Amino acid sequence: MEVMEKRRSEIVSFVNEQGSITFAQLKNKFPSVSEMTLRTDLKVLDQNQQLIRIHGGAKSLNQVAGNDDFFKKRVVSNTDAKKMIAKKAIPFVEENKTIFIDSGSTTTMLAHHLKDQPNIFFTSGLTCAIEMSKLKWAKVSLPGGNMNLRSLSLNGIEGVRFLEKINFDIAFIGVTRYDDKTGFTCESLEDAVLKRTVIQRAEKVIVLMDSSKIDKKGTYTICTLDEVDAVVSDDMLPEVFKEKCKNLGIAVY
Structure with a gap:
């Protein structure tokens, strides 16, 4: 469980740093993790409003809604x-x-x-x-x-x-x-x-x-x-x- 939470936290940080990422970039970032697991991570993080899952990758909440985005989204970031x-x-x-x-x-x-x-x-x-x-x-x-x-x-x-x-x-x-x-x-x-x-x-x-x-x-x-x-x-x-x-x-x- 700790490994999964740590990886998902790192995914959110990675997306926030880049603004937006492709799934290929995510796979390169975590080469030892299966594609199915990474897709599940993105789905869960999107449901938890920690990032926005898009076709072929993900975007930072800041990228989508601006830096003064909805409070409920910011409160789960960092x-x-x-x-x-x-x-x-x-x-x-x-x-x-x-x-x-x-x-x-x-x-x-x-x-x-x-x-x-x-x-x-x-x-x-x-x-x-x-x-x-x-x-x-x-x-x-x-x-x-x-x-x-x-x-x-x-x-x-x-x-x-x-x-x-x-x-x-x-x-x-x-x-x-x-x-x-x-x-x-x-x-x-x-x-x-x-x-x-x-x-x-x-x-x-x-x-x-x-x-x-x-x-x-x-x-x-x-x-x-x-x-x-x-x-x-x-x-x-x-x-x-x-x-x-x-x-x-x-x-x-």
């Missing part, structure tokens, strides 16, 4: 990396602080791992709010606004005006892509505006991002690298990116 990121981020959540946790699958994973302690939490993510509502001592607030049905986040002028009045001790920001030229990006203008508002109101800004999002250009810039204080990721960040962070005095975890 789950091990997201769990790692969440556990690394937990020590930054101190008692009696005002904290913003952004919308997104990685930030929701952080919300799931939060300990019950006195905090004031603000979030634009509905799924984050649901996770944090399980805490007995924390106060959790959602801004008003419009719902982004892809990311299950709230955005719009009402939310921005609400957040403009708050001083955050720390903000955990989710992003969809990073490139040196575009900075941290997402695929919704309204989400980008809300995220920028929070960043401007936060004493400390921490980006939660798995390494698969590096060196990919997005549509709407959230902020540049020098506008954040730390990046929490998995252990696969490119050395070039980590060196840039070091030169800017940005901590990498």
Whole structure:
């Protein structure tokens, strides 16, 4: 069972890295695995919404639906990396602080791992709010606004005006892509505006991002690298990116 799960996880990573693959490429990647087994793997992964099976191969969910694809599809992508990121981020959540946790699958994973302690939490993510509502001592607030049905986040002028009045001790920001030229990006203008508002109101800004999002250009810039204080990721960040962070005095975890 462990061998099968490991292989299927590797298949998802391979498809995400390539964007799309042919079955021949998959067979070359796993030469010791039978064609029938690989076809079964693709079928199961498609049913689990971890990739899209197409005639003659498979496509990444990002390739099919864009980087701000449906939340239920993103939440099953790179789950091990997201769990790692969440556990690394937990020590930054101190008692009696005002904290913003952004919308997104990685930030929701952080919300799931939060300990019950006195905090004031603000979030634009509905799924984050649901996770944090399980805490007995924390106060959790959602801004008003419009719902982004892809990311299950709230955005719009009402939310921005609400957040403009708050001083955050720390903000955990989710992003969809990073490139040196575009900075941290997402695929919704309204989400980008809300995220920028929070960043401007936060004493400390921490980006939660798995390494698969590096060196990919997005549509709407959230902020540049020098506008954040730390990046929490998995252990696969490119050395070039980590060196840039070091030169800017940005901590990498």
